[in-house]
Amino acid sequence: MSATTALVPTGSQTVGPFFSIGLNHLIDRAPTRAAGSITIQGQVFDGDGAGVPDAMLEFWSPAEAAWRCHEQSGHPQPTIEARPQATSGSDQAKSGEPLAEPTDPATGYAAGFRRVATDGDGKFRVTLLRPKPAAWPDGRLQAPHLLVLVFARGLLRHLLTRVYCADEEAISSDPLLQKIPAERRGTLVAQAQGPSAYGWNIILQGQNETVFFAW
Amino acid sequence: MIDQPVVPAAIPGTQPEYHYPPYRSSVARSPRQPLMLLPQTPTESTGPVFGHGLIGPHDNDLTAQCDGEPLGERIIVHGRVLDEDGRPVRGALVEVWQANAAGRYRHKVDQHQAPLDPNFSGAGRFLADDAGHFAFKTIKPGAYPWGNHHNAWRPAHIHFSLFGAGILSRLVTQMYFPGDPLLPLDPIFNCIPDEAARNRLVSQFDLERTEPNYALAYKWDIVLRGSCDTPFEGAR
Numbered sequence: 001m002s003a004t005t006a007l008v009p010t011g012s013q014t015v016g017p018f019f020s021i022g023l024n025h026l027i028d029r030a031p032t033r034a035a036g037s038i039t040i041q042g043q044v045f046d047g048d049g050a051g052v053p054d055a056m057l058e059f060w061s062p063a064e065a066a067w068r069c070h071e072q073s074g075h076p077q078p079t080i081e082a083r084p085q086a087t088s089g090s091d092q093a094k095s096g097e098p099l100a101e102p103t104d105p106a107t108g109y110a111a112g113f114r115r116v117a118t119d120g121d122g123k124f125r126v127t128l129l130r131p132k133p134a135a136w137p138d139g140r141l142q143a144p145h146l147l148v149l150v151f152a153r154g155l156l157r158h159l160l161t162r163v164y165c166a167d168e169e170a171i172s173s174d175p176l177l178q179k180i181p182a183e184r185r186g187t188l189v190a191q192a193q194g195p196s197a198y199g200w201n202i203i204l205q206g207q208n209e210t211v212f213f214a215w
Numbered sequence: 216m217i218d219q220p221v222v223p224a225a226i227p228g229t230q231p232e233y234h235y236p237p238y239r240s241s242v243a244r245s246p247r248q249p250l251m252l253l254p255q256t257p258t259e260s261t262g263p264v265f266g267h268g269l270i271g272p273h274d275n276d277l278t279a280q281c282d283g284e285p286l287g288e289r290i291i292v293h294g295r296v297l298d299e300d301g302r303p304v305r306g307a308l309v310e311v312w313q314a315n316a317a318g319r320y321r322h323k324v325d326q327h328q329a330p331l332d333p334n335f336s337g338a339g340r341f342l343a344d345d346a347g348h349f350a351f352k353t354i355k356p357g358a359y360p361w362g363n364h365h366n367a368w369r370p371a372h373i374h375f376s377l378f379g380a381g382i383l384s385r386l387v388t389q390m391y392f393p394g395d396p397l398l399p400l401d402p403i404f405n406c407i408p409d410e411a412a413r414n415r416l417v418s419q420f421d422l423e424r425t426e427p428n429y430a431l432a433y434k435w436d437i438v439l440r441g442s443c444d445t446p447f448e449g450a451r
Binding site for chain 1: 339
C-alpha cells in the first residue's frame with residue numbers, strides 16, 4: 001500500500017449464476033481474425049472433478065490491442081501498448097503524438113479482450129491473435145502469454161491466471177514460469193492440438209490445480 | 216521491485232477469501248494452493264478500453280427497455296467510480312444486472328416461483344463520465360430464496376461489473392440497500408470480514424437525488440483497485 005492510498009477498494013462479490021443477463025453482450029462478441037489467430041479450447045473443473053457449467057472467462061491480450069493501434073496509426077511496428085483508460089491527456093503529452101485508440105469507434109469494443117462462458121459441461125473456446133513476447137521488469141523478454149480472469153458462482157473474487165503456448169520455445173526460459181514450482185508449471189501451458197489450436201483446462205481445486213496469482 | 220504487484224495488496228479483511236464454507240458453492244470451487252505473486256509487466260499494467268459505441272439509448276434506464284413499464288418501485292441509483300487515490304475513473308464501463316421486483320431473474324436457471332415481468336430485462340450498462348459519475352434508473356429488486364441453507368434468502372441487490380484503468384482493477388460485486396433485515400443473515404454479503412468494508416457494499420438513501428412524485432434515489436460509490444496514473448508507468 002502506497003503512502004498516498006486514501007480509499008479502500010470496494011469488496012468483491014460473486015458473479016453468481018445469472019451473469020449472462022448483464023454480461024452476455026460481450027460474450028463471443030469480438031470479430032475473429034483469420035490470419036495470425038489461435039484458438040484455445042478446454043474445460044473448467046471444480047474440486048470434485050465436475051465441469052463448471054456457469055463459469056465466465058475473460059482473456060486479455062495487450063499484443064492484440066497494440067496491433068490494432070498499429071493498424072490504425074500506420075506505425076511500422078505494433079509497439080504501442082493499450083492505452084490506459086483515464087489518462088488520455090497525459091498520454092499525449094508524454095508521447096508527443098496522439099495515441100491510436102485500441103477501441104472500435106463504431107461498436108465501442110475493446111481490442112485484445114475476449115469474454116467467453118462455459119457450456120453445460122464446463123467447456124469453453126476462444127479465438128484471438130497469437131500473443132507476442134512482452135517485457136519483464138528487468139528487461140528480459142517473457143514468453144508470449146495471455147492473462148485470464150475466471151469468474152463463477154462460488155468464486156467470491158475472480159481468479160487470475162495466465163496461459164502460454166506449449167510450442168513457444170521461450171517458455172523454457174520464461175522468468176515467471178521459472179518462479180513456479182516445476183511440477184505446477186504445466187498448468188499454465190496450453191498443448192498444441194493443431195497448427196493454431198491449443199487445449200487448456202482450468203482446474204479450480206485439487207490434483208493438478210491451476211496456478212492462480214495474487215493481485 | 217520485481218515481485219511487487221501492480222496494485223497494492225488488498226488490506227486484510229477487506230476482500231473475501233476464496234474458501235468460505237458458509238457460502239456452500241465456494242467449497243469445491245476455491246483453490247487450495249497458495250496464490251503466487253505476479254510482478255508488474257505490460258500484461259498486467261494495461262487493460263481493455265471500451266467506448267460509447269457499446270452503449271444503447273436505454274441501457275441506463277431499465278424501466279424504458281420494453282413496450283410497457285415494469286412493475287415495482289422505481290429507483291435512481293447513482294455514484295462515482297474512483298481509484299484508490301480518490302481520482303475519478305473516467306470512462307469506466309459499468310455493467311449491471313438484477314432480479315425484478317418480485318425477486319425473479321430473466322434466466323433459464325432461475326426457477327423461483329415468482330412472476331417474470333415482460334417489461335423488465337434486468338440488464339443495463341453505461342460509462343462513467345469525466346468526473347467518474349454514473350447514474351441509472353431501474354426498479355428496486357426483490358429478495359429471493361436460494362438453496363444455500365434452510366430458509367436462505369438473498370437480500371435485495373444489484374450486480375455490478377466494472378472495468379477500470381488496467382485489467383487488475385477489474386471488479387465484480389453487488390450493491391445492497393440500507394436497512395435490509397436479510398443482510399446480517401446473508402453469507403455472500405458477510406464473506407467480507409471487515410465490518411466497515413462490508414457495509415460499504417450498502418448504498419445510501421439519497422433524498423436530494425429523489426425525483427418528487429416519481430422515484431426514490433440511492434447513492435453508491437465504488438473504489439477500484441490501483442491508481443489511474445501509476446500502474447501504467449511501466450507500460451510506456
